[in-house]
Amino acid sequence: MRRGTRFGVAVALAITLGAMLAGCVASQGGGAAGSAAEKVYVKPGEKDAYYAFLSGGHHGNIYVYGIPSCRHITTIPVFTPEPAVGYGNDEESKAMLGGYTWGDAHHPGLSETDGDYDGRWLFINDMPNARIARIDLKDFKTHQIYGPIPNISAAHACPFPTPNTEYVFAASRFSVPVPNRDVKVEDYAKDFKGIIAGIKVDPKSGEMSMGFEIQMPPFDWDLSDAGKGPSMGWQFFTCYNSEMAYDSLEIKASQNEMDYFAAVDWRAAQKAVDEHKATMVNGAPVLDPVKVKDIVYLIPVPKSPHGVDVDPSGQYVCCSGKLQAEVSVYSFAKIKAAIDAKKFDGEKMGVPTLKYEDCLEAKVPVGLGPLHTQFDGKGYAYTSLFLDSQIAKWKIGPPWNVVDKIDVYYSIGHLMASEGDTRHPTGDYVVALDKLSKDRYLSVGPTHPEAAQLIDLRGPKMELLYDFPTYLEPHYAQMIKAEKIKTFTVYPLAENNKPGNVKRAEDARIERKGNRVDVYGLVVRSHFTPDIVKVNQGDEVYFHWTNLEQDDDIAHGFGILWSSKNMQIEPGETKTMHWTAEKTGINPFYCSNFCSALHQEMQGYIEVRAKGSPQAAIVRPDAKTIADINAELAAK
Ligand code: K7E
Ligand code: CUA
Numbered sequence: 001m002r003r004g005t006r007f008g009v010a011v012a013l014a015i016t017l018g019a020m021l022a023g024c025v026a027s028q029g030g031g032a033a034g035s036a037a038e039k040v041y042v043k044p045g046e047k048d049a050y051y052a053f054l055s056g057g058h059h060g061n062i063y064v065y066g067i068p069s070c071r072h073i074t075t076i077p078v079f080t081p082e083p084a085v086g087y088g089n090d091e092e093s094k095a096m097l098g099g100y101t102w103g104d105a106h107h108p109g110l111s112e113t114d115g116d117y118d119g120r121w122l123f124i125n126d127m128p129n130a131r132i133a134r135i136d137l138k139d140f141k142t143h144q145i146y147g148p149i150p151n152i153s154a155a156h157a158c159p160f161p162t163p164n165t166e167y168v169f170a171a172s173r174f175s176v177p178v179p180n181r182d183v184k185v186e187d188y189a190k191d192f193k194g195i196i197a198g199i200k201v202d203p204k205s206g207e208m209s210m211g212f213e214i215q216m217p218p219f220d221w222d223l224s225d226a227g228k229g230p231s232m233g234w235q236f237f238t239c240y241n242s243e244m245a246y247d248s249l250e251i252k253a254s255q256n257e258m259d260y261f262a263a264v265d266w267r268a269a270q271k272a273v274d275e276h277k278a279t280m281v282n283g284a285p286v287l288d289p290v291k292v293k294d295i296v297y298l299i300p301v302p303k304s305p306h307g308v309d310v311d312p313s314g315q316y317v318c319c320s321g322k323l324q325a326e327v328s329v330y331s332f333a334k335i336k337a338a339i340d341a342k343k344f345d346g347e348k349m350g351v352p353t354l355k356y357e358d359c360l361e362a363k364v365p366v367g368l369g370p371l372h373t374q375f376d377g378k379g380y381a382y383t384s385l386f387l388d389s390q391i392a393k394w395k396i397g398p399p400w401n402v403v404d405k406i407d408v409y410y411s412i413g414h415l416m417a418s419e420g421d422t423r424h425p426t427g428d429y430v431v432a433l434d435k436l437s438k439d440r441y442l443s444v445g446p447t448h449p450e451a452a453q454l455i456d457l458r459g460p461k462m463e464l465l466y467d468f469p470t471y472l473e474p475h476y477a478q479m480i481k482a483e484k485i486k487t488f489t490v491y492p493l494a495e496n497n498k499p500g501n502v503k504r505a506e507d508a509r510i511e512r513k514g515n516r517v518d519v520y521g522l523v524v525r526s527h528f529t530p531d532i533v534k535v536n537q538g539d540e541v542y543f544h545w546t547n548l549e550q551d552d553d554i555a556h557g558f559g560i561l562w563s564s565k566n567m568q569i570e571p572g573e574t575k576t577m578h579w580t581a582e583k584t585g586i587n588p589f590y591c592s593n594f595c596s597a598l599h600q601e602m603q604g605y606i607e608v609r610a611k612g613s614p615q616a617a618i619v620r621p622d623a624k625t626i627a628d629i630n631a632e633l634a635a636k
Contacts, residue, residue: 040068047482052064054470057474058103059472060104065468074140076142079126109123112161112164113163114423123135127154127158127173130155137487138486139488144207144208146199146208149199151178151195151284152195152197153174154172157173157221158171159199161201170196172195172216175188188246211273212270214295218244219259221239223237223307225310227310234264235266237308241259242258260301260348261308263297273285297353298348304321305322307320312422316331320371325367326366327363327364334361338355343358371384374421374425380396384414411434412434413433416477418481426481428457433450434453490571493548501574502544502574503548505625505633508530510618517535517541526597528604530619533606538582543558547571550571551571555571556591584610586608587605
């Protein structure tokens with residue numbers, strides 16, 4: 001009896017300990033055991049195991065979520081102005097947007113080293129304006145927008161980085177005349193061209209620049225993926241509309257049994273450009289496959305393909321024919337052997353075509369409307385089925401069969417597995433990115449949010465864990481282990497060498513040259529120095545504010561009344577904003593970002609006098625203000 005009791009206590013203790021341990025794992029990002037609720041539960045104060053970057057579609061931005069909690073952490077402004085932080089409003093980001101206020105962002109592309117995400121940068125395309133942005137993952141800010149890329153009309157197959165981020169790519173979704181000129185649309189087949197562009201990425205800075213362009217037949221170039229391992233050095237692009245229809249595409253572009261995917265040898269293409277074999281068109285070196293051989297090949301794919309996805313080993317290229325119920329899996333070894341043997345089956349506008357049978361490895365009967373494929377690193381692939389509203393899990397390798405299916409709600413486009421397009425997918429989760437949410441959320445009127453669904457891949461069967469709505473409109477997304485991303489907490493003041501910066505109160509000043517006024521100011525809790533700015537009507541005023549704070553999350557705002565001018569200045573940062581003194585009178589400004597107990601006091605006045613009123617060429621703060629600010633800084 002006594003022994004039994006003691007045994008009972010030990011069992012109870014073991015169970016409690018076990019539960020505590022399980023709870024502990026769950027709190028760090030979802031344990032493998034337990035209910036769906038436990039698997040997505042991340043305890044208050046704990047952090048998620050993954051960052052997920054969802055493209056914002058025609059919102060032009062990137063949404064950042066934590067996985068498995070599915071919490072929306074932030075939105076990164078990229079192609080669209082964002083008034084809260086002043087993106088597109090301060091001089092630097094305004095110049096970067098280049099006058100555009102819209103983008104359609106489809107495919108995030110995390111930078112890679114040796115085929116795995118390295119946590120340095122995130123690239124994202126703006127399809128309609130053929131631009132690529134680079135976000136630095138140290139500060140989650142857009143640092144470069146490259147483009148519009150010349151000769152590219154709608155960069156949909158974009159950016160899909162190569163395994164060491166040597167290149168990001170762009171290809172024309174809608175062919176147009178190259179160079180664009182006065183032609184008839186009826187002369188499509190003769191005058192229109194597709195273009196594939198390889199954009200170089202500087203290995204240190206991430207800065208993008210033109211590498212090469214290849215002139216392609218005027219098909220609709222659709223999606224892309226990079227070769228890796230044995231297929232390293234090759235980039236693949238699917239297309240539809242090999243019929244070359246220019247109207248009623250929904251009927252006319254679905255006539256052919258086969259369309260194509262292109263295999264580009266990007267090292268050979270770059271070499272050809274370096275050897276001056278290209279023709280400059282609108283500032284880009286364009287290679288014509290009629291004249292320049294051995295850079296690109298076409299391989300037939302059944303029925304209007306959409307996604308092309310290379311498996312983690314780099315041996316297989318998986319193409320989804322969206323009007324077919326199969327994924328066509330090609331062997332890169334077979335493609336390479338056919339190319340090396342020059343076993344061609346004709347050509348299209350100079351691009352040699354290979355034979356379907358020579359390259360195909362397997363056909364996997366996944367279901368209706370296959371679009372995109374991701375991987376788990378355990379020998380399985382996951383294909384989204386738009387028409388069936390399902391994900392099919394299938395075996396890579398014989399017997400190439402479907403082993404599991406799960407329903408999603410509804411009409412899935414892309415899917416994102418954890419590090420699921422790298423050489424080493426983690427196999428933890430897949431997120432379904434559904435085009436329709438219909439009845440899944442509280443109604444907000446005739447348009448519903450988009451739906452994302454977290455699915456557990458760790459068990460023998462896929463298990464739906466959680467639904468979460470997103471704003472318009474994710475296409476592709478990528479998920480990276482949180483530990484790979486190391487962010488700044490502040491911008492180190494010592495490294496701030498932005499023009500117009502002010503690091504000491506003594507250097508704050510207002511300078512006038514003609515009707516241009518430069519305010520070199522600083523912000524620190526809870527004061528603008530200067531907080532009185534005297535100008536004349538018609539003056540062009542440039543406010544350069546430096547935030548001298550070196551504490552996490554102490555950002556100040558700068559909003560000017562009766563204007564569209566607002567921006568945020570983060571700790572250690574300098575930003576410049578232009579404002580024209582249009583009317584005489586007093587024009588207040590204030591800190592728009594809650595920063596301190598005296599945030600409400602953080603304000604100032606611009607005094608606008610009549611044109612020609614006497615103004616000093618330079619105004620500096622008085623000794624008392626300087627002493628006060630220095631005392632405040634010393635106290636921090
Ligand atoms: Cu399938 Cu633009 Cu990648 Cu949408 S695309 S789903
Ligand atoms: Cu500074 Cu609010």
